[in-house]
Amino acid sequence: MASDRQGTAEAASDGSRRIPPGQRHVHGWPVSHYGPVPRFRPERWNLRVHGATADGAEHIWTFDELAPLPHLTVVADLHCASGPTSTDHEWYGIPATAILDFAPPSPEVTHVMAWAEYGYSANLRLADFTAPQTLLATHHDGEPLTAEHGFPLRLVVPHLYGYKSAKWLRAIEYLTEDRRGFWEERGYHNIADPWKEQRYSYQEQDDEGSGQRD
Numbered sequence: 001m002a003s004d005r006q007g008t009a010e011a012a013s014d015g016s017r018r019i020p021p022g023q024r025h026v027h028g029w030p031v032s033h034y035g036p037v038p039r040f041r042p043e044r045w046n047l048r049v050h051g052a053t054a055d056g057a058e059h060i061w062t063f064d065e066l067a068p069l070p071h072l073t074v075v076a077d078l079h080c081a082s083g084p085t086s087t088d089h090e091w092y093g094i095p096a097t098a099i100l101d102f103a104p105p106s107p108e109v110t111h112v113m114a115w116a117e118y119g120y121s122a123n124l125r126l127a128d129f130t131a132p133q134t135l136l137a138t139h140h141d142g143e144p145l146t147a148e149h150g151f152p153l154r155l156v157v158p159h160l161y162g163y164k165s166a167k168w169l170r171a172i173e174y175l176t177e178d179r180r181g182f183w184e185e186r187g188y189h190n191i192a193d194p195w196k197e198q199r200y201s202y203q204e205q206d207d208e209g210s211g212q213r214d
Contacts, residue, residue, distance in 0.1 A: 051174035076158035093137035
């Protein structure tokens, strides 16, 4: 098991940069999501990678088939766009880069769409998906994720606001152009960098809001 604590270590070395502007530190781990908590049915569950794959095929893993994939531990903070920041979360899971290794995208891919239960979606630039701390997490602080926090699989993109870290992940779609996800369609920022306070779509610059609306 590898451990990547660089982001937390750098932030802790400069207290002024530990909490992004406009955020407030909270203790514990507040639960926040849209809609009900889904029931995990292992016989029906799988993770799909589809869209613009290099071989044109859809790649599918059952929950048990995820276990042999590479795993690592990442310690990072979480920033909710509504203001709370909780710190020092220890995540364990599959690095997003491993998904690209096992199911390569075509050279034209620039973005991904993360799909979750009930049709929830979050779009990401490919560079954000492949960032060193981006994980498909199965555990938190040494224990399996609880249902309320995304069990059995949660996308964790700690350098962006929390609405990009989709709970109950079910699929990754490779995109050759950007397309807005669930909250991005409803007025939230297309990129969601907390250090730039990119909360809402009205703040977007021309090159930040290129996601196509359905």
